[in-house]
Amino acid sequence: MATLRPSPNFAPIKAKRAFEAVCEQIRREVALGTLKPGDRLPPEREFAEQLGVSRTAIREAMRSLENAGIVQCQQGMGGSAFIRERDSMAVTQAVGDMVMLGQIPSHSVTEVRIILTEQAIRMACERATEEDFMAIERDIDRAEQLTVRGDFTRRNTYITEFYRILAQATHNQVMVMLVESLSELTRTLLAKASPVPRSDVIGVRRNVLKLMRARDADGAVREMRAHLERLHRLLEAQD
Amino acid sequence: MATLRPSPNFAPIKAKRAFEAVCEQIRREVALGTLKPGDRLPPEREFAEQLGVSRTAIREAMRSLENAGIVQCQQGMGGSAFIRERDSMAVTQAVGDMVMLGQIPSHSVTEVRIILTEQAIRMACERATEEDFMAIERDIDRAEQLTVRGDFTRRNTYITEFYRILAQATHNQVMVMLVESLSELTRTLLAKASPVPRSDVIGVRRNVLKLMRARDADGAVREMRAHLERLHRLLEAQD
Amino acid sequence: MATLRPSPNFAPIKAKRAFEAVCEQIRREVALGTLKPGDRLPPEREFAEQLGVSRTAIREAMRSLENAGIVQCQQGMGGSAFIRERDSMAVTQAVGDMVMLGQIPSHSVTEVRIILTEQAIRMACERATEEDFMAIERDIDRAEQLTVRGDFTRRNTYITEFYRILAQATHNQVMVMLVESLSELTRTLLAKASPVPRSDVIGVRRNVLKLMRARDADGAVREMRAHLERLHRLLEAQD
Amino acid sequence: MATLRPSPNFAPIKAKRAFEAVCEQIRREVALGTLKPGDRLPPEREFAEQLGVSRTAIREAMRSLENAGIVQCQQGMGGSAFIRERDSMAVTQAVGDMVMLGQIPSHSVTEVRIILTEQAIRMACERATEEDFMAIERDIDRAEQLTVRGDFTRRNTYITEFYRILAQATHNQVMVMLVESLSELTRTLLAKASPVPRSDVIGVRRNVLKLMRARDADGAVREMRAHLERLHRLLEAQD
DNA sequence: GTGGTCTAGACCACG
DNA sequence: GTGGTCTAGACCACC
Known part of the structure; x- marks a missing residue:
């Protein structure tokens, strides 16, 4: 005792x-x-x-x-x-350091990135307002216009912002922060790896948005996952 | 040499x-x-x-x-x-700053925390080796022993580490990092809020482990979600 | 505004x-x-x-x-x-340092010492039990016996303890502490000053005790004050 | 020989x-x-x-x-x-240790504190010069001004110093030291106990000062004792 | 084995 | 650049 x-x-x-x-x-x-x-x-x-x-x-x-x-x-x-105004830059930096310096394989990043994006889509399908969807649509529109015009610098801004705006439809700031960080990080990794990823980003995004508007979470997730896996395979190829 | x-x-x-x-x-x-x-x-x-x-x-x-x-x-x-050994402290700090300083409601944190932990359990159910399970078990055992002895300082070490060790069974370092960060952050929030959370942590964890060993992801997730929601309600009550 | x-x-x-x-x-x-x-x-x-x-x-x-x-x-x-067991040595030391190092004149010490002792006697007259009085009496008896025998080393122990035992009759630990410290300090000052104070300590103390037992606070205070003032004059002479 | x-x-x-x-x-x-x-x-x-x-x-x-x-x-x-300049911090610390670590009930402290403050007032009524009174008045004035301005950090400095300045009117350094120590100690105890003591400190102090200037020791003591007893009752309530 | 002492080396802080 | 603070590691004296 x-x-x-x-x-x-x-x-x-x-x-x-x-x-x-x-x-x-x-x-x-x-x-x-x-x-x-x-x-x-x-x-x-x-x-x-x-x-x-x-x-x-x-x-x-x-x-x-x-x-x-x-x-x-x-x-x-x-x-x-x-x-300063709060933003998720610090989180991105912190996660980025872990990956860059800690010998973390990039597929660990992409795997979690896909999972988180999926979960964000599911949450968004339940909570998003029409206003949220319109914000996403505006982003896609602008990216498309700039692609056509060949203004790739500004296009990339909108391409990149897509995931943040998508995540904002969850109305959960932590989700926004993490999705944005992992997307940004993946983008950096891709930029270092293959200079020209090229694929029909705009089409996929429009599809995802349509399915989300129909509150078809499973469909939207399937579409998004397929796209991201295709994208991430470019990274695997390098290792 | x-x-x-x-x-x-x-x-x-x-x-x-x-x-x-x-x-x-x-x-x-x-x-x-x-x-x-x-x-x-x-x-x-x-x-x-x-x-x-x-x-x-x-x-x-x-x-x-x-x-x-x-x-x-x-x-x-x-x-x-x-x-330093790579650890997720920097990420925890960065996410913590966002929440603490950015007026992010705590339920945003707990919601994502639950989702991430669930996904970690699902991944672990597919990939965990017996060695992983044994590591989890050892952690639970130690926490139980120290609880009995009343050595709460050291007990808390193991109680806290649980989620990291659990996440390590996913063999995905990014998952480990995020789960650990959000768990740690929730723990900090809880510590500030209710001085005596107390509940049958050990029992729940043993249950989750048993279900994971049986590769019953749905069951393990259900058990864990119920526990975490109970825990997080303590925070909501305060707001 | x-x-x-x-x-x-x-x-x-x-x-x-x-x-x-x-x-x-x-x-x-x-x-x-x-x-x-x-x-x-x-x-x-x-x-x-x-x-x-x-x-x-x-x-x-x-x-x-x-x-x-x-x-x-x-x-x-x-x-x-x-x-360690708690005792008032630290207070004595602290007050002593102030006096020794701070150029505080000794009559400042003796003046407060007299006032505090008086107040202790008043408190004791209201609260002391017969047991308290017996403890004081025992101390006086022993001091007397040892004086007769010429065992001055052990005698001084009891002579010194008197004020602590007296103060304990107030049933207030802070009072005990302060009275003891100031008495001890005065004793040190006297020891440095005049090697042979000599006076009828025993007789005075018996008198004070008798008056206290009769709950005659004014009388006891008068007797004690007279004695202490006589004692302290030895110090003044030196300055 | x-x-x-x-x-x-x-x-x-x-x-x-x-x-x-x-x-x-x-x-x-x-x-x-x-x-x-x-x-x-x-x-x-x-x-x-x-x-x-x-x-x-x-x-x-x-x-x-x-x-x-x-x-x-x-x-x-x-x-x-x-x-260092000599001050009573060491005594405060020593007495504080005795109380904090020695399980001395707080009313032992407050009781002696009241008695000592009373005696200080009596001594001061006999010896204080007009200069002493003016120093006390200046302290009260400053505390009042800072209270009005809401600068509580600096206000507390003057509120706390009052008892030291009061005791300095006795022209006895040991008295200053002890009064300051016990006041400081009581303040610490009160700070730990009740977060909002609040009472008309300024008014009471002006009253005491007026009576002391009229050399009415009994009146000043009565006023001060009533105030301190009211204050100390906050502590008793907690035990 | 435990406290008491000492040395060398380095960070941390201030001017 | 100076000086306080902290640390690791060693030796001694004591019981």
């Missing part, structure tokens, strides 16, 4: 560096809503004095937060740092 | 922001495999001299890489910076 | 040193009661590993806690650190 | 712990006045060499002295250790 008295419960200790404490405070204020996107942080010198740390510590904290996509520093007029 | 592994090849830095160039070099060496997890970078001073940059540049680069979860700095002798 | 949105609230940052974190943990466990007087802490080396810090950090923490009178370290096999 | 020849005074060899010897030297210099508040000690490395001990010994000594509130270490250039 165990002793009645609770045994002392010692937790490991992690030394906190000055800049980490600074980061923590800013993160907290952003989380609380007292700092909002567009707000400006105090000038370095003032901020340093306010927090009782050196300017170096402030600078390192800014570097860290900039990396995390939380603030944006701009030099020149009034310099200082602004709170 | 000399090491077979090629030694990292650092080149002097040219203009451009110094710390970025440093980052780039290290990232490259890691990607190439000349720098492996556990390897030690040269001491600050020495490294700075080697690359012909200031110590500040080295420090800022380390900050950046530490942020990305690529290196880990520690104090004291043998301090310097180590290449 | 002030803005509706709450302005960000940045708090100054204090770097936490490793040993402070260790101290904090031990203090917490003692406060929670999971560590009790007599308990043994893990050996330095083991403890260091458990907390993820170096042995030096543990040692510095021990130094700090030893100073605060919380633990006591022993050498040799089976050594390690023990949690 | 004792022998004229001084008897050889063998002190136990006992290899006094190195850091204790260092402490002793510094304490001695401070007591002698050769080291004054604000003075800087030599850098660790240099000091160690000067005294012929290791840096570890110096560090442990610093720890001990820092604990006793005698020196203060700070980072950065001009780092080293400074001799």
Whole structure:
């Protein structure tokens, strides 16, 4: 039988560096809503004095937060740092590092990417409003127009955005974030691999949209999966 | 006997922001495999001299890489910076920032978390080896033993690790990474919300494992979904 | 008019040193009661590993806690650190340092000492049980016997303890602590000043006790004050 | 009669712990006045060499002295250790430890706190100069202004300082020290207990000050006691 | 085996 | 660049 008295419960200790404490405070204020996107942080010198740390510590904290996509520093007029609008760039970067540096085979990425996209489509089929569908349609239209015109630079913007807009029909921000990150990552991998993927992207997307509008989740998923698997096979071929 | 592994090849830095160039070099060496997890970078001073940059540049680069979860700095002798084992902490942090700072409702997180865990279970049911199952079982066993003993600090380690080990049975590193991140994030949210979640975690997990061993994906998914929904309801109650 | 949105609230940052974190943990466990007087802490080396810090950090923490009178370290096999019984030594030391190092005139000490002792006597007159009085009497008796025998070393123990036992009749631990500290401090000051104070201590104490038993607070206070003022004048003479 | 020849005074060899010897030297210099508040000690490395001990010994000594509130270490250039201004922090800490760690009921603290504050008021009524009263008034004024402005962080500084400034009117440093310590301790206890104490502190204090200026000790004491008892009841409610 | 001491080396912070 | 902080590892004295 165990002793009645609770045994002392010692937790490991992690030394906190000055800049980490600074980061923590800013993160907290952003989380609380007292700092909002567009707000400006105090000038370095003032901020340093306010927090009782050196300017170096402030600078390192800014570097860290900039990396995390939380603030944006701009030099020149009034310099200082602004709170950024949230976007999924940081997640993309983090997942990308894992794949690039961690020797993760690309089919691990594409497999999960397909699964997540499927799940997003299923969710969207249940929740999407006509407005959502129209947003998707607009994106396809523009991409098509630009393809015809041969303006591939701008076309790629819309081609890329498709998955984000699709995911937004789920009305789940986390889903949007992950789908966007994995799509972006796949795109990067493909760009490095085969310079000219070429396939009837527009047609497939129109098909998927039609099936989703008909709330035919299984059909839409089947169509999308076939397309993505075709696309991803280009990557496998390289390994 | 000399090491077979090629030694990292650092080149002097040219203009451009110094710390970025440093980052780039290290990232490259890691990607190439000349720098492996556990390897030690040269001491600050020495490294700075080697690359012909200031110590500040080295420090800022380390900050950046530490942020990305690529290196880990520690104090004291043998301090310097180590290449870290790849883990999903950076992704967790990035997703966590989005949720914490971006006013994303917690049910967006839990919904995707459930979906991903389900998909992981389905994949695992197809691919898991007996070895995978045994790893899961060992984790459950340890958690149970430590629960009985009242050593909650160490218990929580195993309780938390469960989802990672479960996901590893999919043999897909990206899946592991995402499942781990979302589980960790949910755990953090729960910890902030209700101080005493308590439920028969061990029992549920044994059940899921049994069903997976019988390759009954639908059953395992049903059991797990019920458990997670119960858990997540604690969060909804708070909003 | 002030803005509706709450302005960000940045708090100054204090770097936490490793040993402070260790101290904090031990203090917490003692406060929670999971560590009790007599308990043994893990050996330095083991403890260091458990907390993820170096042995030096543990040692510095021990130094700090030893100073605060919380633990006591022993050498040799089976050594390690023990949690100490609470006593007022630390307070005595702290007050003593203030006086010794801060150029505080000794009459500041004696003045407060008299006031506190008076207040203790008043409280005791209201609350003391017969048991308390008997404890005081026993102390006086022993001191008297040892005075007669000429065993001054042991006599001083009882002479010194008198004020603590007197204060214990207030049933207020803080009062005990302060009275004891100031008495002890005065004794030290006197010892340095005049080697032979000599006066009819025993007689005075018997008188005070008799008056207290009669619940004559005013009388007891008058008697005690007269005695202490006589005593303290020895110190004034020196300045 | 004792022998004229001084008897050889063998002190136990006992290899006094190195850091204790260092402490002793510094304490001695401070007591002698050769080291004054604000003075800087030599850098660790240099000091160690000067005294012929290791840096570890110096560090442990610093720890001990820092604990006793005698020196203060700070980072950065001009780092080293400074001799601190005398303050009652060490006493507060020592008394606080006794209460926190020794299971002393909070009403023991509050009871003595009230008694001591009363006695301080009585002493002050006899000795305070107009200058003392003005210092008290300034403190009340500032606290009131900051309350109106909603700057609670700085307000609390003045609210807390009140008792110290009040006690300084006694012109007895020991009284200042004890009143400050017990007030601070009560404040800590209250902060842990009830998040919103709120009451008309400013009004009460102005009243007390008015009565003290009229040298009406009994009145001032009555007013103050009523206020403190009201405050302390918040603590009792929790037990 | 445990505390006490010391050394060398490195990060972290400030100016 | 200086200086505080932390660490790893070693040796000693004690029981």
